[in-house]
Amino acid sequence: MREDEEVATEIAPETATLPLDAWHRAKDARMVEFAGYWMPIQYEGIMAEHMWVREHAGLFDVSHMGQISLSGDGAAEALETLVPGDISALKPGRMRYSLLLAEDGGILDDLMVTNEGDQIGIVVNGAVKWEDIGYLRENLPDDITLNHNEDYGLLALQGPKAVAALSRLVPEAAGLVFMQAAKATWNGHAIALSRSGYTGEDGFEISLPNEALADFADALCAMEEVKPIGLGARDSLRLEAGLPLYGHDLDEGIDPIEGDLAFAISKRRREEGGFPGAARILGHLADGSPRKRVGLLIEGKMPVREGAKLFDGNTEIGVVTSGGFAPSVGAPIAMGYVPRDHAAPGTAIAAEVRGKRVPVTVAATPFVPHNYVRKQGG
CATH class of the missing domain: 2.40.30.110 (Aminomethyltransferase beta-barrel domains)
Structure with missing residues (x-):
C-alpha cells in the first residue's frame, strides 16, 4: 500500500448533500449532519414548525432515504424470506410496513413495501440504506433484479391540509387512503405517491426525479397551507405518534415483539413462519418477550x-x-x-x-x- 492510499483510508467519508441542499440553504435552514447527509433541522423553529404540521401542512425533504425496487418473477415471495410481512398478498397500489430481519430475528431496518404493479418498491432508512442494499443483494436470488433509484428524491407532505394542497398539483392524491399508492405525472415527470408518512398526521410521500424536486417544492410552498419543515419537528412529531426511529428505538439486538411491532407479522406468516428468527419471534409472540x-x-x-x-x-x-x-x-x-x-x-x-x-x-x-x-x- 502506498503512503497516499494509507492516508486516504483514514479520512472520514465526506458528508453528502441532498438534491435540495441549495433550496434549503436559500430558505435559511439550519443544516446539521444526519444519516451521512447535511439535513435541515429547522427553518423558523422546531416548536412553531411542529404546531404548523399539526394544524396545516408541512413539507419535509426525506431524500436521504433509500428508494429500492425489486423486479423479476417471484420478487414478492423472495422478499418474504427476509421479512415477516405477507408481501405476496399485497394488491397493486397497496403498501405495508415491514421489518428486515437478521438471522436471529433482530431488526436490521424497518421499511415500507409497495406493490407497484410491475415491481416491488421499498423505502429504507437513510442511515443503513447501503447495508440494506448489500444484505438484499446477498440474500435474494440472482434472478431478482434490485435497483437503487438514486435519481429520485422523496418529499413528505404532512398535516390535515396536505390533501387539499397536493391535490391541486396531483389530482390523484385525493383518491388515496392511508397505505395506498399510485403513479401520476407532474409537468411531464413520472412521479409516485402514497398516502403515508411518519408524523402520525394525514399526509403523503412523493417520489419524483431529482431535477423536478425544487420546482415541485416551490409549487407546494407557494400555497398558504404549506411551509418547509425540518428534521427537528419530524422527530418530535414521530415521538408524539409513538413511532420508533431505527438506530435509536430499534436495532439488530431487538426483535419485533420486544419492539412492540407485533402488528408487522402478518397472520399467514404467524401460521407458516419461514422468516429469519421465526422460532424466537413466534415464541415471544406466544409467551411474551x-x-x-x-x-x-x-x-x-x-x-x-x-x-x-x-x-x-x-x-x-x-x-x-x-x-x-x-x-x-x-x-x-x-x-x-x-x-x-x-x-x-x-x-x-x-x-x-x-x-x-x-x-x-x-x-x-x-x-x-x-x-x-x-x-x-x-
Missing part, C-alpha cells in the same frame, strides 16, 4: 433523553431510547425498554437525569392520536 418498548410520561419539565437509565427503586431495569419535549402534549415524553412486568400503562418508575431521579410513568402510545385517513369501514 422479556422486555418491551413503552411510552413514558415524565413528571416536571425536564426532558429525559436517549441513554437515560430507568429504575424501579434502586434497581436498574431499562433505558430510554428516544425522548424530548412534546409540543402538542405540553410536557416531556419518551420511549424506552422495560421488563415485561413493568410494561403496563400506569406503572411508576424513575429515570436518572444528571445524577437525579425523575419520576416517570409508563404510558400507552401514541401520545397524540393518529389522524390517518383510512378506508371507510376498514
